Amino acid sequence: MQFFIEVLVGGLLSGVMYALVALGFVLIYKASGVFNFAQGAMVFFAALTFVGFQEVLPGWLGLEADSGVVFWLAFLLAFIAMIVLGIATERIVLRPLVNQPHITLFMATIGLTYVVEGIAQMAWGANVRGLDLGIVDEPIAWLMDNYEIGVSKFDLFAAGMAASLVALLAILFQYTKVGRALRAVADDHQAALSIGIPLQTIWRVVWAVAGFVALVAGMIWGARNGVQFALTFTALKALPVLILGGFTSVPGAIVGGLIIGASEKLAEVYVGPFVGGGIEGWFPYMLALAFLLVRPEGLFGEKHIDRV
Amino acid sequence: MFYREAGQFKASYAEDSQIFPIRQDKIGFWVLMLVFGVAVPLLTNEYWLKAILIPVLIFSLAAIGLNILTGYAGQLSLGSAAFMAVGAFAAYNFILRVEGMPFLVALVLAGGTAAAVGILFGLPSLRIKGFYLAVATLAAQFFIVWALVKFPWFSNYSSSGVVTAQEVTILGYTFSSPEAKYVLTFLIVAFMALLAKNLVRSSTGRAWMAVRDMDVAAQVIGFRLMRTKLLAFAVSSFYCGVAGALYAYTYIGTVEPEGFNLDLSFKILFMIIIGGVGSIMGSFLGAAFIVLLPIFLDNVVPLVFGDALGAGFVSNFQLIVFGGLIIFFLIVEPHGLARLWQIAKEKLRLWPFPH
Numbered sequence A: 001m002q003f004f005i006e007v008l009v010g011g012l013l014s015g016v017m018y019a020l021v022a023l024g025f026v027l028i029y030k031a032s033g034v035f036n037f038a039q040g041a042m043v044f045f046a047a048l049t050f051v052g053f054q055e056v057l058p059g060w061l062g063l064e065a066d067s068g069v070v071f072w073l074a075f076l077l078a079f080i081a082m083i084v085l086g087i088a089t090e091r092i093v094l095r096p097l098v099n100q101p102h103i104t105l106f107m108a109t110i111g112l113t114y115v116v117e118g119i120a121q122m123a124w125g126a127n128v129r130g131l132d133l134g135i136v137d138e139p140i141a142w143l144m145d146n147y148e149i150g151v152s153k154f155d156l157f158a159a160g161m162a163a164s165l166v167a168l169l170a171i172l173f174q175y176t177k178v179g180r181a182l183r184a185v186a187d188d189h190q191a192a193l194s195i196g197i198p199l200q201t202i203w204r205v206v207w208a209v210a211g212f213v214a215l216v217a218g219m220i221w222g223a224r225n226g227v228q229f230a231l232t233f234t235a236l237k238a239l240p241v242l243i244l245g246g247f248t249s250v251p252g253a254i255v256g257g258l259i260i261g262a263s264e265k266l267a268e269v270y271v272g273p274f275v276g277g278g279i280e281g282w283f284p285y286m287l288a289l290a291f292l293l294v295r296p297e298g299l300f301g302e303k304h305i306d307r308v
Numbered sequence B: 001m002f003y004r005e006a007g008q009f010k011a012s013y014a015e016d017s018q019i020f021p022i023r024q025d026k027i028g029f030w031v032l033m034l035v036f037g038v039a040v041p042l043l044t045n046e047y048w049l050k051a052i053l054i055p056v057l058i059f060s061l062a063a064i065g066l067n068i069l070t071g072y073a074g075q076l077s078l079g080s081a082a083f084m085a086v087g088a089f090a091a092y093n094f095i096l097r098v099e100g101m102p103f104l105v106a107l108v109l110a111g112g113t114a115a116a117v118g119i120l121f122g123l124p125s126l127r128i129k130g131f132y133l134a135v136a137t138l139a140a141q142f143f144i145v146w147a148l149v150k151f152p153w154f155s156n157y158s159s160s161g162v163v164t165a166q167e168v169t170i171l172g173y174t175f176s177s178p179e180a181k182y183v184l185t186f187l188i189v190a191f192m193a194l195l196a197k198n199l200v201r202s203s204t205g206r207a208w209m210a211v212r213d214m215d216v217a218a219q220v221i222g223f224r225l226m227r228t229k230l231l232a233f234a235v236s237s238f239y240c241g242v243a244g245a246l247y248a249y250t251y252i253g254t255v256e257p258e259g260f261n262l263d264l265s266f267k268i269l270f271m272i273i274i275g276g277v278g279s280i281m282g283s284f285l286g287a288a289f290i291v292l293l294p295i296f297l298d299n300v301v302p303l304v305f306g307d308a309l310g311a312g313f314v315s316n317f318q319l320i321v322f323g324g325l326i327i328f329f330l331i332v333e334p335h336g337l338a339r340l341w342q343i344a345k346e347k348l349r350l351w352p353f354p355h
Helices: A002-032 A039-061 A068-097 A102-124 A141-147 A153-175 A177-187 A189-194 A199-225 A229-245 A250-270 A283-294 B023-043 B046-072 B080-097 B103-126 B130-150 B178-201 B203-213 B215-220 B225-252 B262-275 B280-305 B307-332 B336-350
Strands: B168-170 B173-175
Touching (some): A002 A229, A039 A102, A102 B262, A153 A199, A250 A283, A283 B130, B046 B080, B046 B262, B080 B262, B103 B130, B103 B168, B130 B262, B178 B225, B215 B225, B262 B307, B262 B336
16 A cells, blocks of 8 residues: 555656646647647756756856856746747747648647757757756655655655646736736637737747746756756657646646656556556557547547537 | 640540649659669669668658648648558568568558558547647557567567568569669559559548548538548558558668657658648658758768867757758748649749740
8 A cells, every 4th residue: 555655646746747848838739729849849958058057157157056146047047048949939930830720830849849959959068967956856754754655855846846836827827917818819819819919929928938837847857867858758748648638728737747647657567567567658648548538628628619 | 835735635534534634744754753763773873772762762652651641631640650660560570470471462461450550549530639639649659669669579589679671572583682672662652652642533532631621521511530530540551551661671671669769750740741741742752852851961061061060060950950941841831842843833834934
């Protein structure tokens, strides 16, 4: 039983990390209808930029490498880089493709994936780098002593970050002017345009916010597994989360992430040995696929009504 | 002026519904067949055949397969490489395990196996649409590659999972030289491309296009969605499967499941985007473009920037150019190279007069 709970909690917490990446997808899809395949590359780009600035800033400014100033300055600069990337994407890729079919936009973002990966590695090199957030990846002693359940501090921290990020986004969406405009655009482009909401500004904001989410996700993933090219595959992990939760739902991304994370780990532990292991790679997809057969629009997705 | 159909009258329905109704096209087609079927293997060297022409042909076939599914039937798939893997390993096992299995029969069986798997993974398309389906096809991509790695039976218990394709023998003749392999590939690809061209002009193709344009409307006017969609999955996977088998047998010789990864699926997707979605000819143009581009960049980038930049820079630069070109194509010509060819034909028709 203890083992089961341990696996379950570990899965749920890693699911939070998937949800973080999925969140970036949902934001952009909701606001602009673009299925942004480049989200994984953006996570990689953001993490690499952050680590890169952390490396070069002490030399430029003559500061201690481990001082808080460097950390926050690097964070700020990486965020600015993400904003620039978002604006450039909107300007160069999305604006000329307005009114094209969704599949065209999707394929453009696959192209964007390559460009972003190339730029990131060209600017900062392709070495694997460590990223230290100052939280040790060790079991929480109290839980370990009293219940003999190993839950990593780091995972808990990641979950806390994700929760606060979601809360922040919820506040942004519900209580600010920009948030209202974002929701209006997500609801109906034309109606939003006709009451004077500038569509392109909103898109830029959304890409910047998605860039911020990518930065946070990239830092957490990077601290876990090192900042390396494999970070781009986080996008692939996020896809089953998305179809499970629905492309248009922020709570869906979170719930989907938790379900995928938990079931993937449980399946690996309890089913994996019977078929030779390594099923983590495809199990989430199969689960999502089976789920879609019952609910084709995902858990919280908008029900699609076909009209002729 | 050079491309004008004036004076070519059609006196029967058969003449009207030919693949190449215009005489110039017919001549052009046979010239192309002669050039690529006879002149090219006689005149080019081994490098060109092995590194460029054979892969272009094989990827064209895979691109035709994906084009049937995505371009004609409108079902976006990100798993075409997995179906190629099924074809490659099915052909390997059929030849390995069945005594005296003729190569061409094995090829058809390999395609058939891929088609069966394709139908299986096409089943969700009846419920799921659009991006949800695209992500669902990723399940095929990951599951098939995993299964091929995990069950060593498929690779005949080879310790590394790599299999070496057997010799290709048809009627006692062994296709071992690059020229012979090229001609074999060329004949198979040309035959299947013609078949595909005819298929998409038939009622089947029209049904696919109706489903692509709006599946509910197609259903309302009496197309059976299930049959049409699954047929598209089957035919598409058949083509990908045969392409995969050729990939193993006439191109690289040794294959491993991991070679058929998501990157390859994306490459095939790019081929049809750049070549032209919903065009058989575009599949060829796109495949040629995608195969030639890295070779071109490999040779040109060091020439322009010098060697000082190092291999890492070149490969990253390639990534950027590759992605940039895809975006560029989507923006400038969403219908791909095939559309450019059509525009050229229109221009040729009028040239040198302005109207």
